[in-house]
Amino acid sequence: MGAFVIGMGKTRFGPTSKPMFELAQEAALDALRDASLQPDEVDAIIVANFLGGPNEGQLHLNSVLAGIFPGVHVPSWRTEAACASGGVAVHQAVLALARYRRVLVIGVERLSGVVGTQLARNIGMAGDAILDVAEGVSFPAAYALVAQSHMMRFGTTTRDLELVSLKNHANANLNPKAHFYLKKVTQGDIDQGPMVASPLRLFDCCPISDGAAALVVSSERSRDDDIEIRGSALASDVISLSQREDTTSFAATKEAAGRAYAEAGITPGEVDLAEVHDCFTIAEIVAMEDLGLCRPGEAVDAIRAGDSGINGRLPVNPSGGLKAGGHAIGATGVSQICEIVLQLRGAAGLRQVPGARVGVAHSVGGVGGTSAVHVLGAVR
Amino acid sequence: MGAFVIGMGKTRFGPTSKPMFELAQEAALDALRDASLQPDEVDAIIVANFLGGPNEGQLHLNSVLAGIFPGVHVPSWRTEAACASGGVAVHQAVLALARYRRVLVIGVERLSGVVGTQLARNIGMAGDAILDVAEGVSFPAAYALVAQSHMMRFGTTTRDLELVSLKNHANANLNPKAHFYLKKVTQGDIDQGPMVASPLRLFDCCPISDGAAALVVSSERSRDDDIEIRGSALASDVISLSQREDTTSFAATKEAAGRAYAEAGITPGEVDLAEVHDCFTIAEIVAMEDLGLCRPGEAVDAIRAGDSGINGRLPVNPSGGLKAGGHAIGATGVSQICEIVLQLRGAAGLRQVPGARVGVAHSVGGVGGTSAVHVLGAVR
Numbered sequence: 001m002g003a004f005v006i007g008m009g010k011t012r013f014g015p016t017s018k019p020m021f022e023l024a025q026e027a028a029l030d031a032l033r034d035a036s037l038q039p040d041e042v043d044a045i046i047v048a049n050f051l052g053g054p055n056e057g058q059l060h061l062n063s064v065l066a067g068i069f070p071g072v073h074v075p076s077w078r079t080e081a082a083c084a085s086g087g088v089a090v091h092q093a094v095l096a097l098a099r100y101r102r103v104l105v106i107g108v109e110r111l112s113g114v115v116g117t118q119l120a121r122n123i124g125m126a127g128d129a130i131l132d133v134a135e136g137v138s139f140p141a142a143y144a145l146v147a148q149s150h151m152m153r154f155g156t157t158t159r160d161l162e163l164v165s166l167k168n169h170a171n172a173n174l175n176p177k178a179h180f181y182l183k184k185v186t187q188g189d190i191d192q193g194p195m196v197a198s199p200l201r202l203f204d205c206c207p208i209s210d211g212a213a214a215l216v217v218s219s220e221r222s223r224d225d226d227i228e229i230r231g232s233a234l235a236s237d238v239i240s241l242s243q244r245e246d247t248t249s250f251a252a253t254k255e256a257a258g259r260a261y262a263e264a265g266i267t268p269g270e271v272d273l274a275e276v277h278d279c280f281t282i283a284e285i286v287a288m289e290d291l292g293l294c295r296p297g298e299a300v301d302a303i304r305a306g307d308s309g310i311n312g313r314l315p316v317n318p319s320g321g322l323k324a325g326g327h328a329i330g331a332t333g334v335s336q337i338c339e340i341v342l343q344l345r346g347a348a349g350l351r352q353v354p355g356a357r358v359g360v361a362h363s364v365g366g367v368g369g370t371s372a373v374h375v376l377g378a379v380r
Numbered sequence: 381m382g383a384f385v386i387g388m389g390k391t392r393f394g395p396t397s398k399p400m401f402e403l404a405q406e407a408a409l410d411a412l413r414d415a416s417l418q419p420d421e422v423d424a425i426i427v428a429n430f431l432g433g434p435n436e437g438q439l440h441l442n443s444v445l446a447g448i449f450p451g452v453h454v455p456s457w458r459t460e461a462a463c464a465s466g467g468v469a470v471h472q473a474v475l476a477l478a479r480y481r482r483v484l485v486i487g488v489e490r491l492s493g494v495v496g497t498q499l500a501r502n503i504g505m506a507g508d509a510i511l512d513v514a515e516g517v518s519f520p521a522a523y524a525l526v527a528q529s530h531m532m533r534f535g536t537t538t539r540d541l542e543l544v545s546l547k548n549h550a551n552a553n554l555n556p557k558a559h560f561y562l563k564k565v566t567q568g569d570i571d572q573g574p575m576v577a578s579p580l581r582l583f584d585c586c587p588i589s590d591g592a593a594a595l596v597v598s599s600e601r602s603r604d605d606d607i608e609i610r611g612s613a614l615a616s617d618v619i620s621l622s623q624r625e626d627t628t629s630f631a632a633t634k635e636a637a638g639r640a641y642a643e644a645g646i647t648p649g650e651v652d653l654a655e656v657h658d659c660f661t662i663a664e665i666v667a668m669e670d671l672g673l674c675r676p677g678e679a680v681d682a683i684r685a686g687d688s689g690i691n692g693r694l695p696v697n698p699s700g701g702l703k704a705g706g707h708a709i710g711a712t713g714v715s716q717i718c719e720i721v722l723q724l725r726g727a728a729g730l731r732q733v734p735g736a737r738v739g740v741a742h743s744v745g746g747v748g749g750t751s752a753v754h755v756l757g758a759v760r
Contacts, residue, residue, distance in 0.1 A: 001478075044614075045616075050439065051433070051439075052505075053431070053433045053434050053502075053505050054433050054434055054439075056509060057501070057504070057505050057509045057513065058505060058508075058509045059430065059431075059434075059460060059462060059505035059506055060460075060461060060462035060505065060506045060507070060619060060745055060746050060749055060750065062461055062616060062749075062750060063461070063462070063616055063617065063618070063619040063745060063746055063749025063750050064508060064619050064749075066616040066617060066618055066619065066749065067618050067619065067623065070618055070623070073615045073616060073617060073631055073632055073635040074615070074616060075471075075613070075614035075615055075616065075636075076461075076614070076616040076750070077459055077460075077461045077468045077472070077614070077750070078459065078460050078461060079457055079458070079459050079460075080439060080440075080457075080458050080459075080460055081440060081442055081443070081456075081457045081458060082439060082440035082443070088457045091455075092457070092472065092475075095472075095475050095476050095478055095479055096475050097478075098475055098477075098478035099475055121437070122433075124437070125433050125437050125438055125439040125440065126439055126440040127440070128438075128444060129436060129437045129438045133437065233455070234424075234455035234456065234457070235453045235454070235455055236425075236442055236443055236446040236453060236454060236455065236456040237443065237446060237453060238443070238446055238447045238450055239440060239443040239444050239446065239447065243447065243450070251453055252453055255453040256455075365440055365443060366440050366443055369440055369442075369443030369444075369446065370440065370442060370443050370456070370457070
């Protein structure tokens, strides 16, 4: 059975005063419009959201969003797998096609409006409350450990991290829906950014964003510019770095990528572009390796050579990624696939990757505790 | 494609000092043992949980529970749909059989250990933060409104509510895993219980429980006592009673039940027993009607006649239900199906419903914002 993205919609990522409902509604109705569907033509709704409870006092979000479709009584649920919630929801949509013809996936998150210390505590809920949080291993600290391991094993440098940041900010300047659209970021800004968790400085870290993204996934093609989901896979791992043998790569991503490529019948060499989960600059480097786009330790060679730029051999995060496009947690994995869809439709405007036919989206929860990998292909 | 429950496990419901991980592990390993499977023979894991974030500071629970299966990297996620989380997770498992041969569903919740006012606020997250919670419409208040509507329209009495409570406490006294196992509850206790939200008194309300339940759902039968999932359906509704026209029934349950019966190819008259979502006594009455087991307003006739007792014409909640069996929120919908499986296996001991061949499980989120209905059948 085929799986096709027949509609997509996305709000701008970044701070806003709009409530969650409005953000979700805007993205959902955009996706329906893009698919030329009425609200009652959707057979199931999957909502991806991470912090609605702790941040907004709102769980049971599938029922809240049923208010977008009153009287329809459509099957719906919310899924949560930390920062991978969106990618997981898209996988669930693919599975749901066994029964439902058209599934609407809505990813949504509001992170602004919560006091900083409280928000840090809430985001920490994606790590182990006992093994990590109680020991002070926040996410910047955990990814700093990954960066240090990677530097020690492979000779990766802070300059390499800076190159990722510079590229993603440059890409975001071509994406009107990016959190940091038209924000000028120089090498000097990055160099002089305050240290967050050594070696990660401010500009190595993605922002926290509000936003929503939506997709209509269908078992049937309806138009020429529908995009096929050729592979969809998840994998998990123990939650804490302290439980792992290797801290330079994520086994869950390698496992999910292997499954997704096998399902799609492709090798990593056939990938034209990737949207990867760069919550920190080091995460983009690790992702390029875990996805098999580069060999372990060799992502930096591609980055130094400019290969991961929009016009390079292997464009990564043309949207600006989480780093500069923004990270509206529950929406992020959905938004990545929106970007791939735009690219494969040839509709990505100034940030269009020339001749893109096959794209990969990669969504991670925690420090690799959950990973979702999707392979999408143009069908024209 | 068939869907079969090939293994089940459940902890006792009720207050405990065991952490969430241990509860989940106990139920999961029991289910695997019951299915004669090793941990690496499971192809996907679905975790149902409601308040892990607000209560325990722990989200991303699928990755935490991956620690039960280290090195396996199995696809996994957490689902949340308020008190329907467990029923929704079982529906997802049925959908997931399109790709995964054996899916382990784990429902888990810890509600004790949280200060009462904080817990009330957290449970309120299943309602609309703006339309309900900010206006003081807690769940006891919302179900009290449903009870008042039902009384005004159909002449239901507080005595009818008491009969539901008495029956479910009597049933729980036959269920060693029930929260109120061996608790003596008399008519006088119920009559004299403090008023919670008129007309609901203390013994009209279910307790809050800790606990876990697990199921192995498979696309293939493996043993004679496997139980077939003949129908599995979800439906949703707008979240707040204030948005509904009818407050004497739940449209989401009627919709889900219709879909589940159609899939199973049965009529409600063929149901031998039901486990329904009696978070309050009135909810059992509404469920009997919404599930089509009685006509609107006529559930009380069955209850007064004793038909819903274990040896009655239409046994409802032989486990003791949420009311006396306990309500470990994320686990509840899974636990209901464990009970149906035991009953259809003929293994329910002192509370066995004679000759049970077809059972229905009914799980509700909020005040009917989400409903999951499953029809299960013996295959011997």
